[in-house]
Amino acid sequence: MSAVKVNVRVNGTAYAREIEPRMLLCDFLREELELKGTHIGCEHGVCGVCTVLVDGESTRACLLFAVQADGAEVRTVESLAKDGQLSPLQQAFRENHGLQCGFCTPAMLMVATELLEHDPDPSLEDIREAVSSNLCRCTGYFNIVDAVRTAVAMIKEGKQ
Amino acid sequence: MNSPHIPKHIPSEGYIPQSRQREKPRKDYKWIGKNMKRVEDPRLLTGQAGYIDDIKLPNMAYAAVLRSDRAHARIKKIDVAKAKALPGVLLVMTGEDAKKVTGPTAQFASPPVVQYCIAVDRVRHVGEAVAAVVAENRYIAEDACELIDVEYEDLPVVVDPEQAVHSTGDAVLHPDRGPTNLAYRKTFSFGPVDDDFAKADRVVERRLRWARSGAQPLETVGAVAEYHSGTGKFTVYGNSSFVNYVGWLVGASLGVPAHKFNLIPVTTGGSFGSKLFTHKVLTLTATLARACGRPVKYMEDRLDNTMSCDNHGSDRIYYCKLAVKNDGTILALKFQVIDDYGAYLQFGYGTHGNSLCQIVGPYRINSVEMELVAVLTNKCQQGAYRGFGSEVTNWMVERMVDAAADELKMDPFEIRRKNFIRPDQFPYVIPTGNLYDSGNYPAVMDEALRIADIKKWKDIQAKGRAEGRCIGIGVATCQERSVFSATEFWSLNPLDTPGFQLTSSPESTQIRIDPTGNIQVTLGSPFWGNSPETIATQIVAEQFQCDPGNVNIVYAGTDSAFNSTGPGGSRFTVMIAGAIVGASVKLKEKIRRIAGQMLESSPGDLEFRDGKIGVKGVPGMEKTIGEVALFAHYFRLGLPDGDEYSSGLDASYVYDHPLTTMPAADRSHLGIFYPIMGHMCHMALVEVDPKTGKVKILDYVAVHDAGTVVNPMTLAGHIRGGTAQGIGSALYEHFYYDENGQLLTASFADYLIPTLDEMPAQIRVGHVETPSPFTEYGIKGGGEGGRMGAPPALTRAVEDALSRYGIRVDELPLTPRRVRSLVRATEQRQGRTPGI
Incomplete structure (x- = not known):
């Protein structure tokens, strides 16, 4: 197949x-x-563990050909920590035990990143709506929701 | 300790061995019992976990597998010419090819059911491997799979487990084992079952159906294998957790001895039991690597995994009889269980061995009889899934207790309370011979009732019912055995096949203190989504009274690890605590000896405090662990002669199973094999919409007793996450095979893992701590918890919600479709308009 x-x-x-x-x-x-932080879970667009941001929109990277991202700005979990410091979202996931095996975590972080970029003060319902887009098999999701809420509070307080 | 309760049919003399506990439970821990943030998290949060698919070796090639689209067929011919001719293809291998170089895959069944990493002559379920391709990349490998022509001759398909008992002729999956799909049938009787039934006022009977669901971690199974022809040695990376337990058996399939097979663990993206062994993938990948002379990666895709994994769980039909008195006293339990194991028998009948360790639940049931009917059908083989069979018997026992309560018109809480083993009766030996080490079941139920605020729940229910809504309350009080001993894998085997001696399932660690005083801990047990590094760090910090930041955890593969079984059966925390205590005792003795020389004090006068070792009662007279370590590493010649002062600070320890004994030769009891007994009370408040069949969980409470808790935060994580899986098994998930043996729920679009939308707003968790008298610090396991309690609590809640319809729930999952069909049947019976 030609390149x-x-x-x-x-x-x-x-x-x-x-x-x-x-x-x-x-x-x-x-x-x-x-960039190994973007994982592959089902390759049919359901589980969402491959979620990245393409021009700021959360996108299943298993349902998009790379050529479709031509000219786009893609962000992955590797973009979040700066200078060896976890981002507020990453810190909040850790503090709330929002991850166990960690396989869905990069995607959950990107979903939450998109949410907070669109609305820095989302309602609980907005957070639940965003998190419900992806599967997690370890946590039951509760601590992920709590982590996003904590991150919202941390960002509000200007904590890093 | 109280005098133990031992049933009359078990010889009581010396039945319970002495405890080997060294660290008695106490209250003043510095690190144990704290919500320490996880050590594992930073690398997982930044995309640097190092899962199996992240491994890339130089010159690595990629494999894909062609899988059967038939449920049962003879392989007449495989034409691989077109696939081999495709540019970029390095190797195409059929079952015939593989069989020439690699023997059958390892398994625990006795007598074995022969299985190869690629099917030979015949396929027995949809998704079984028929051929494998290795190519320059995965895309080409998958292209090549499509170019392979397979000619099949279809055989009769067996999917109904009750029909499978009667299969004959070509419908028999493994004719070499005899002319039947009945893999095993045997009755096990424990205690005076007939006498107890004769005493009963009433016998409650039910047929119960537990549907097949599976772990389905979001990471599939994979392996990266390399064969070095110069040394004749394999190096294999895998996400198995039995690496240092039976990993060498994969080498045996490949025809190499254990020291020529190095299996290296990697970070695993979830298992829940499903990645205990991963032997099929390991064996296949290593076979391909040797044949093509390059390192090979094989990653299952999701369909590979759902159709041919090791994580399809139990698939059982129960015919149960419960003998009860009119006052609610439960006397005896008798059941036949038909278990659909699928096409092969990976773990033998281990899931029933497991169940028998807690088959009476938390109740004083005097005798038990089980007739096991294990059948083979054209489905994916069963593997392990969180609970390993005991989650099913928890559901079955709780269903029977609820049924008895209904027949006797008793309150579900009261019938349970009435039959609980009392706190003063421990240690308590149940009729199957297993020991319950400790517990306080009324306290757990009381705590659940308190957290739930049962009065409030009943108000909500009464108000809702007055408005015509279907609101129900369910309770389950279940056991959570922990720390498996391998007895469960073989105790039910036929007595005329080779037997086992008493088997330990040990766990080891190596602890080294570097010259600067930092502590490196090597685990033989891999990370599979639990918190091994955090737990080990907390226990090491407790032992050495040091800062957890000075502890570093690494993992060892088969080349260097000592005996380790890995996580599973809720064993890791108990077992690693045993190993760490054992190694720490040795190492601290040496530190005391050297520090004693440095401080000119007697080692017996020294204590560990704040990262230092100092003279008791004399503040300031102390050395840091770093100072002692530097001395130990470099200046040994300044110390007295004798091996006890040899250079360096390191110790290893292999901790054996804390308490296990042999089954009786005639299997009138099975010995002690799963004695570290946790307990739980789950309570669910649900609303059912009878028009749509939707179940909404309004509130949920889970109180667990896992003995001394090392990290309440991570334990609660297991409870909540396990409960989420239990919600899936109870309400949504089903590996459903149609009459042709096609798996209709192979994708995540059809196999419904709960999303956040299916969760209650919160699962409120409580802990009651009844320390074990047999484990270090009194820890019990808690890794499987939630999934072992949620299905019975939810089933009862749904049944209670639909009480106005007089519905009995005997089958899972309670999908909207099933709930609707139950409601519809009642409506039709009552002559009402059936509705949609």
Whole structure:
């Protein structure tokens, strides 16, 4: 299969690659760019553990070809911590025990990132709506909801 | 200790061995019992976990597997020519090819059911591996799978477990085992069952059906394997948790001895039992790597996993009889269980061995009889899923207790309370021979009632019912055995097949203190989504009275680990505590000896305090652990002669199962094999919409007794997460095979894992602590908890909600469709308009 060019910014860095047009975005991130934080759970768009932000919108990276992200800005979990410091969301997940095996966690963090960028003060219902888009098999979701609420409070207080 | 309760049919003399507990439970812990933030989290939160799919070796190739679309067929011919010719394809392997170099996969059944990593001659379920391809990348490998032509000759398909008992001819899956799909049938009787039934005022009878569901962790199973032809040694990365327990058996399938098979654990993205062994994937990947001469990665995709994993759970039909007195006293339990094991028998009848350790629940039931009917059908084999069979018997026993309460018109709480083993009766040996080490069941129920505010729940129910709404309350009081001993895998085996000696299932650790005083702890048990690093860190910090920040945890594979069983059966916390205490005792003795020389004090006068070791009662007269460590590493020649002063600070310890004994030769009892007995009370308040069949959980309370709690936050995490899985098993999840053996719920669009929308607003968790007299610090396991209590509590709550319809719930899952069909049947019986 002939290769095509794709230009994409991922976590602020511009990448130009020649890839097969059928390569999924999740495989592109993991195999071409070696960003292993985006995971693959079902490859049919249900579980959401591959969720990344494409131009700020949460997107199933298993349902998008990498070439469809040509020209886009992609953000993954690797973008969250700065200078070795966990982001408020990451800290809140840790404080609230919002993760166990951690496999769904990067995607949950990206879903929550999108939510808080759209609305820094979401209602509990908004948070539940966002978290309900993805599956977690370990936690029962309660601590994830609590983590997002904690992060909202932390950001409000300007805590880092 | 009280004098133990031991049933009359068990010889009581010396039946309960002495406790080996060294660390008595106490109140003044510095690190144990604290909500310490998890050590594991930072790497998981930043995308640096290092799961199996994150491993990439130089020159690595990728495998894909062609799977059967038939449930039962002879493989007549496989044409791989087109696949082999595809550019980028390195290897195509059929079952015939694989069988020439790799033997049958390891298993625990006796006599075995022969299974290969790729099917040979015949496929026995949809999704069974038929051929494997290795290529330069996964895309090409999958393309090549589509180019393989397989010619099948269809055979009769067996999906109904009750019909499977009668299969003959071509419908028999494994003719080499005899002309039947009946894998095993045997009756086990414990205590005076007939006498007890003769004393009964009433016998409550039910047929109960527990549907097949599975763990379905979000990470599938995978492996990366490399074969070094120069040394003849395999290096294999896998997400198995039996790495250092029976990992070498995979090497045996490959035809290499244990020291030529290094299995390295990686961070695992959830297991819940499903990744205990992962032997099929390990064996297949290593076989492919050896054949193609390059490192190979094979990752199951989701369909590979749902159709051919090791995590389809129990699939049982029960015919039960409960002998009761009119005052609610339960005398005896008798049942036949038909278990649909699918096409192979990975863990033998271990899930029933497991069930028998707590088959009487928390109740004083005097005798038990089980007739086990294990059948083989054209479905994926069963594996392990959180509870390993005991979650099903918890549901069955609780269903029977609720049924008895209904027949006797007793309150569900009261019939339970009346039959509870009393706090003063422990240690308590149940009719099957297993020991319940300790417990306080009324206290757990009282705490649940308090947290729930039962009066409030009853008000909500009364008010709702007055408005015509269907609101129900369910309660379950269940056991949560912990710390498995391997007896469960073999005690039910036929007596004429090779037997076992008493089997330990040990756990080890190696503790090294570096020259700067930091403590490195090596675990032989991998991370599978639990909190092994956090738990080990807390216990080490408690032992050395040091800062947890000075502790670092690493994992060992088969080349270097000592005997370790890994997580499973709610054993890890108890077992690693035993190993850490054992190693710490040795290491602290050496530190005392050296510090004694440095401080010119007697080692017996020294104590560990705040990261230091100092003379008791003399503040300031002390050395840091770092100072002692530096001395121990470099200046040993300044110490007296003798091996006890040899350079360095390290110790290892293998902690064996704390309490297990042999079954009786005639299996009139099974010995002590799962004695560290937790307990739980789950309460659910639900509303059922009789028009749609939807079940909404309005409130939920779960109180657990896991003995001394090391980290309440992570234990609560297990309880809530396990309850979420229990909600799935009770209300939504079902591996459903149609009459052709097609798995209709193979994708996550059809196999319904609960989302947040299906959860209650909160699961309110409580802990009651009854320390074990047999484990270090009195810890009990709690890893499986929630899933072992939620199904019976929810089933009863739904039944109670629908009480006006007179509905009896005997089958799970309670999907909207099933609830509607129950309501519709009543409406039709009552001559009302059936509705939609």
